[in-house]
Amino acid sequence: MEPKESISNNLLQGTFASRIERRHSSLPSVIVIGGGISGIAAARDELDFVLLPATSYSCYHLFRLHGVCNENPLAPLIRCLGLTLYRTSGDNSVLYDHDLESYKLFDMDGHQVPQQMVIEVGDTFKRILKETEKVRDEHRDDLSVLQAISIVLDRNPYLRQEGLAHEVLQWYICRMEAWFAADADMISLKSWDQEHVLSGGHGLMVQGYYPVIKALAKDIDIRLNHRVTKIINGCNKVMATVEDGRNFVADAAIVTVPLGVLKSNLIEFEPSLPEWKAAAISDLGVGNENKIALRFDNVFWPNVELLGIVAPTSYGCGYFLNLHKATGHPVLVYMAAGRFAYDLEKLSDESASKFVMLQLKKMFPDATEPVQYLVSRWGTDPNSLGCYSYDLVGKPEDLYERLRAPLGNLFFGGEAVSMDHQGSVHGAYSAGVMAAENCQRHLLERLGSLEKVQLVSFRDEILEDAVPLQISRI
Template identity: 65%
Template sequence: MSLLLVFFRFQVVVLESRDRIGGRVHTDYSFGFPVDLGASWLHGVCKENPLAAVIGRLGLPLYRTSGDNSVLYDHDLESYALFDKAGNQVPQELVTQVGLTFEHILEEISKVRDEQVEDMSIAQAFSIVFKRSPELRLEGLAHNVLQWYLCRMEGWFAADAETISAKCWDQEELLPGGHGLMVRGYRPVINTLSKGLDIRLTHRVIKIARRYNGVKVTTEKGDTFVADAAVIALPLGVLKSGMIEFEPKLPEWKQEAINDLGVGIENKIILNFDNVFWPNVEFLGVVAETSYGCSYFLNLHKATSHPVLVYMPAGQLAKDIEKMSDEAAANFAFSQLQKILPDASSPINYLVSRWGSDINSLGSYSYDIVNKPHDLYERLRVPLDNLFFAGEATSTSYPGSVHGAYSTGLMVAEDCRMRVLERYGELELDIEEETPASVPLLISRM
């Protein structure tokens, strides 16, 4: 968004609270190769995705982990291995059968919610479905596999089934083309989008004063910046925390949008090994009696040829793990791996994300909570005079995604441009509009 405003010859300053750019997009190179601690997929590998043109022009390869645009999984269930906690692999036929049952349950949940005036959680909806259709209630190993499917669903929303809205869980727009893993990480995209911008790192904003004739922004260090307009792309968790003072206070409808949107937590514990000892599948799963006890590992070796597994806890489990030290968290992830692969060799190094406790994010991404309307995303995006709001939590169609954040940035840049031009009159701009050529995405499938 800032680059677009610069293109229109606006003077733009970006205030970044971290000592790096990217926010919840964070590619780490400490292993000697790139791994993403935050966002790592392009959800919707197609030309309709607003980020596709950027990724295509850069020639960045994608590894398609699923051709299915399901909101439940971003990994292809044709390439998996599930195990019970005794280390026994679950027969693929059973996993497929339970998967069909899970889809049937979700269909029944849609019927239940349409019959109810009040919203309910996904967990409550499951209970109602089981009461109505006892044959859908599974036992033994099949029940544990069903809990694993629920665990994956919770991972998509970064939240527990007890808090996810049954009325709104499927309201996001799904782009075609499935899901593509960024093989070289998202950092090249961030570097490209930030090129030529005046970015001030370690400038944590604590106050935003809105006046008719401008905006005054104050940082933690006492620096002040005055501008005609301001674009606020803060994570939802930071807005919820109240650590930033707005003067005057945000109107009630705007504050309600902030308060009533959910913000979930999904973390990554990235384990780097000196050799590959696991099956050649895209991910490994551990089934259990509860979704809290289930887990899954993304196999980066399949996509990148590096001997790396990524453990991805979400919801309450992610919160509990954040209370541990990095070493304890890595040991916990490795202990989950040892349950299914007893002869696993210890990792040679590891990385641990903490999006929930990171003061600069206070959460991973947004989701719909029970009894709150889906239009809260749009309410959060609506500008206040010369304050404009962007980010994944302002995207009604694509919340929780990188392309959702990017698309709102493009919209806000245009809104901001028009606002300034309306106030100060047309600017004399010498612009040759260039329509970028369509560049095909580089997609692999192993």
């Protein structure tokens, strides 16, 4: 019987040419696996690319921009396209991506929480988080954020909150969990505040990310609904096999699929990933945050940016984003993170919508029924299996470097390899660009054609002659 290694090499050299789709170009060829913004950003102009997404672009449904500033890697494209941003917070907000100036909180019975209480508990939450730094310094071993908060409250009883104030504190913890898409008992105390957040605060893309995706995808060879199941990495070629058995061969490949897909081993690698790479995939956490978008015929809620529901536990708290204030569309988006997000996915779309409406009607008894609703299922969607990465308790610090590191002709993108900006669209974009640049350098040096290719992309050209960012705050 022919050895397995020989079979792989024969495949890559074209023994079974009838089952293989090759690229016909004088340029080095690259397969990009994954159709999010990282994969689209990786498809550079200087090489011959084919993009294989498992489905349509996942980031169509996203609308947040973290870092409303010119330093954001997406700013040049946003400016060039004339897209409008709506700023929701400045820097260092206790609510992360919102400020404490346009909101209303309610208890489980629908009574509004006094604004002064919300402000005072917010100040207390800041002090609690500051005290967790001492806990971190005192413990050699990592702890969870929730463990650290418990230690702080035991040491400082005056920081404890009772009754309604306790429920407001739980809501702040809920907002923190939404930032990481994970429960506080899963978040690393060592790493939770080490992320490099761009200046300028946070905002909403008023038109969503579709215009950005459309511009980046122009003239790229994109094959929708091509779910890759196997990647063979030979010494000179890479072959990707899709579900229907077709094979794509190129000089290299860039893998930008979500971390959840890598963790689930839905893609077989041949040869198998080395232990150091597999361990990096295993040791990084992948979060989950689901959205239930409700569109109404009329606006029955106040003109604030967010509506919140406080509860005795962070699990029971709720959060609505008011898109009407930013976009003019009568839409509320309910957000749930961590275990609660997974529990919501156990419901049908109709049941999830009814659950959200029960909460709304406690706050607004005259609330009308939605005319349309959309429920995300990032945790169980086979094309995502989670939202974005975060640092688990007690894991090594070099996970992002190991995940990003290439393997021969294989390169890795996606938000999870962005050490400084994981969990963000601009982080995913930058990771895709970096993977493409590393892949390009590797191929051009290996193939000896460095002098034949002009290393300029339209993405670089739009850095010139750009209008200022269009930012509003009503």
